[in-house]
Amino acid sequence: MPLLATSQTSLLHAWHCDGTLSEGRLGAVAYRRSEDFLFGVLSLPEAGRGMQALGFAAYRDIFACLEREGMPQLLRFWNYLPRINEAGGGMERYREFNVGRQDAFIEGSHPHLAGSPSACALGCGGDALVVYFLASRHAPLAIENPRQLSAWSYPQQYGPRAPTFSRASLLQLPTQEVLFISGTASIVGHESVHPGEVAAQTQETLRNVEAVLSEANRRARHGRFAARDLTLKVFVRHAEDVVAVQRVLEAELGKDLKIMYLRADVCRAELLVEIEAFGFLGAGA
Ligand code: 3EB
DSSP, X not given: OOEEEESSSOOOOOOOOSSOOEEEEETTEEEEEOSSEEEEXXXXXXXXXXXXXXXXXXXXXXXXXXXXXXXXXXXXXXXXXXXXXXXXXXXXXXXXXXXXXXXXXXXXXXXXXXXXXXXXXXXXXXXXXEEEEEEESSOOEXXXXXXXXXXXXXXXXXXXXXXXXXXXXXEEOSSEEEEEEEEEOSEEBTEEOSTTOHHHHHHHXXXXXXXXXXXXXXXXXXXXXXXXXXXXXXXXXXXXXXXXXXXXXXXXXXXXXXXXXXXXXXXXXXXXXXXXXXXXXXXXX
């Protein structure tokens, strides 16, 4: 994804943990793990298979890996789909992906409704479905957004199967809490709002992020999460909109942000911007 802007001259996301790491492979998944955490990645070339089959194959390999490694708790998934908004064999490719993903969750006995992990799904270049993920031996709390219908119960107008994710996951460790906020967009209830208006979509998205934060803060034990302390990743559909998006975020949250702006397609054609974030409380915050 082309980088459009960052708040700092360089910004790198890296996940650190205590203990000795080992690495391995299972099917298409390559991973590195500690005793308590596993980070994995896979890249599946499409090779004419279509997004339903590809989504199913990706998650089947991921669940097989987690089962073998004794890492049953899913924290966060990052999904990158080539040509996400294009028509597949009968419906949009993102909707086909949702069918395959949900089938794999059901087959692997992972919750596909309440309690599903946090996630994002963006368009990417190339010809491969890329998924990376964090799993743990510790169960996170699934957080929903009262302003939005849970994505796993979206009505059929958005495709025959609902997307499988929660609005956020809150991992509560003895001395630290980690909040993963899913890709968040200008959706109220289940409807996209402010079509064609990127600044208004950005405002609405921020209201959703704030709503998720207040839900997380009702459970937090090490203080309160605040939007301006989060590390943000902002996806903008049209590169020329980045200035307008930046203006809204800086007006609302200030200039001293950890934020990167990337050019990407978002999973509904009318959505122009999507924001994901993570944050820490307690040790290391
Ligand atoms: C939405 O709220 C916007 O399919 O994994 C956000 C986060 C979105 C994750 C996914 C989709 C996904 O429906 C789209």
